[in-house]
Amino acid sequence: MSIPEKQWEVRLAKHVEDDLTLEHFDVVEVAVPEPGDGEVLVRVDYVSVAAAFKDFMRSDCPIPGVPPWKVGEPAGAGGVGTVVKSNSPDLAVGDLVQSFGPWQEYWSGPAQQFIKQNPQYVPSPVYFLSQxxxxxxxxxxxxxxxxxxxxxxxxxxxxxxxxxxxxxxxxxxxxxxxxxxxxxxxxxxxxxxxxxxxxxxxxxxxxxxxxxxxxxxxxxxxxxxxxxxxxxxxxxxxxxxxxxxxxxxxxxxxxxxxxxxxxxxxxxxxxxxxFACYHLPEQIQNWVVHFGQWLQEGKFVFPHTIVEGGVKAAPQALLSLLTGAYTGNVTVKFS
Missing domain, CATH: 3.40.50.720 (NAD(P)-binding Rossmann-like Domain)
Structure with missing residues (x-):
């Protein structure tokens, strides 16, 4: 699998005070990181987009315990991707993994920061990114x-x-x-x-x-x-x-x-x-158990919208979500 030397990354250009616009984002080209010992390189396939991101973009983020995004640094979200290079015995090339990371095309980090998922449990990897x-x-x-x-x-x-x-x-x-x-x-x-x-x-x-x-x-x-x-x-x-x-x-x-x-x-x-939900392991597990059961019983539909266009499409996807353009959970296809 060919791995490029450069990738696109979305950064916060300035904090939000009133309306969110595309001017609050910068899209820059950065190097694809090289994983170190015990680390993996993941091609990001899908990332989630949620209304709460606008709060993260405020300098006075109103969500307790959640620090605001910093100007000049990447925006971030939950995502799923595929391991493309591994220096860890815990994950192999081709594994489907889930984690939180920046809006960029590749993530690199210690293997333990990625959760290995079984794609056979759900019809599509985006099901792991639901709300x-x-x-x-x-x-x-x-x-x-x-x-x-x-x-x-x-x-x-x-x-x-x-x-x-x-x-x-x-x-x-x-x-x-x-x-x-x-x-x-x-x-x-x-x-x-x-x-x-x-x-x-x-x-x-x-x-x-x-x-x-x-x-x-x-x-x-x-x-x-x-x-x-x-x-x-x-x-x-x-x-x-x-x-x-x-x-x-x-x-x-x-x-x-x-x-x-x-x-x-x-x-x-x-x-x-x-209430606020921080997607703690026990909260995720409570949901996954019931979600899988209800899907198998035909009692549940997973409503979702997939936005095409890669990482550069993420800012507009967030703006469109805030105006009610989509139905269900929203993910952006990065690759």
């Missing part, structure tokens, strides 16, 4: 959705929401999703098996929830915030559980932060459960 650990942790562990629950998922056509809704269905709940177009609404119901879905742009969200959940919602899985959060407060049953995963409406500048009706939350005894 499933976050969706499962939020829906199963935080919200504890199950039989008898009526679940409302915002951003339901996104990488986390599309999985969270299916997880709730697999656990016996009725699921309602919101999305930003009729095509996405139809996709949620016809392809992913949501019980109902609506376009949040078509009118007051509170009205749609009264129509679709006349007895109220018992679980709210929020990826968006804004008006939809406010509507969920009004639609909530007593003791409803709110699993707060994201705030895309404020991340994109599309809306102000939601107004929190404290008195409604108090009188309804609502359980507000914000």
């Amino acid at each position: 499933g650990p976050t969706a499962y942790y939020g829906m199963a562990t935080i919200a504890q959705a199950g039989e008898g629950d009526v679940v409302f998922v915002t951003g339901a056509a996104g990488g986390v929401g599309s999985l969270a809704g299916q997880i709730a269905k697999a656990r016996g709940a009725k699921v309602i999703g919101s999305a930003g177009s009729q095509a996405k609404v139809d996709w949620l119901v016809n392809e992913l098996g949501f019980d109902a879905a609506f376009n949040y742009k078509d009118g007051p969200v509170a009205d749609r929830l009264r129509e679709l959940a006349p007895d109220g919602i018992s679980v709210f899985f929020d990826n968006v915030g804004g008006e939809q959060f406010e509507a969920a407060l009004q639609a909530a049953r007593p003791h409803a559980r709110f699993a707060l995963c994201g705030a895309l409406s404020s991340q994109t500048g599309a809306a102000e932060h939601p107004r929190f009706d404290l008195m409604t939350a108090i009188t309804k005894h609502l359980e507000i459960r914000p």
Whole structure:
């Protein structure tokens, strides 16, 4: 296998203050590293793209425990790739591996920083890059959705929401999703098996929830915030559980932060459960076990979009994701 001397790398050109643009990125040519003793060289095949990356690009990254990306250094993400050179007995040329690394075409490092994966477990390597650990942790562990629950998922056509809704269905709940177009609404119901879905742009969200959940919602899985959060407060049953995963409406500048009706939350005894998932080994394992089982049983669809164009396409893919251009999990094909 021929290994080039040079590769393309995407770096952060400046920190984000308001809107994210292509000017926040630089694409530069750098040398392909030579692995040392105990190290491997990996050709990066796919990397994931997520809305949280915009927060990483702020100098005051609001995610606790996560340092912001540094200007002049590569952007980074989870990815899967193929070992093309090995100086370690732990990994062989041709092995499929998963890790976190910079947006560049080749990664090099100690063999132990790469997780060897079995491609026979899934139809495609991109399945290893799902937002499933976050969706499962939020829906199963935080919200504890199950039989008898009526679940409302915002951003339901996104990488986390599309999985969270299916997880709730697999656990016996009725699921309602919101999305930003009729095509996405139809996709949620016809392809992913949501019980109902609506376009949040078509009118007051509170009205749609009264129509679709006349007895109220018992679980709210929020990826968006804004008006939809406010509507969920009004639609909530007593003791409803709110699993707060994201705030895309404020991340994109599309809306102000939601107004929190404290008195409604108090009188309804609502359980507000914000959370973050750091894809710890046990969180990944909890997801993988159920994901594989549900896929085999035909209860689950892995919704995903693959963006072609190599490493240079990654910045535009992130911008497009933030504007709702894709459905499901988003990965960029690097090679």
